[in-house]
Amino acid sequence: MVFKLTKQVIDISSKEEVIRQWLLKELxxxxxxxxxxxxxxxxxxxxxxxxxxxxxxxxxxER
Structure with missing residues (x-):
């Protein structure tokens, strides 16, 4: 899995980050x-x- 926005991540190896990356992919x-x-x-x-x-x-x- 390729992580996005890694410069904004505090702990890239956390379980929370895997879920957040899945949510990013869905968005x-x-x-x-x-x-x-x-x-x-x-x-x-x-x-x-x-x-x-x-x-x-x-x-x-956009207006």
Missing amino acids: MNTYGYPLELIQLEFPVQQFSKRRYEGIAVSIYV
């Missing part, structure tokens, strides 16, 4: 999202807590 192949709109370990802020989401998909709208 790109099944749903047609371009790799440029997908980020791993995306920083979010929930009130005063700062944390990271495992995967984030940006929405591109």
Whole structure:
């Protein structure tokens, strides 16, 4: 399996990463999202807590 976005991955040998890479493949192949709109370990802020989401998909709208 060839991993995508490896520069954004903290621990490439984790079991979580195998599942996340499968989800990336599904997002790109099944749903047609371009790799440029997908980020791993995306920083979010929930009130005063700062944390990271495992995967984030940006929405591109052309006006």
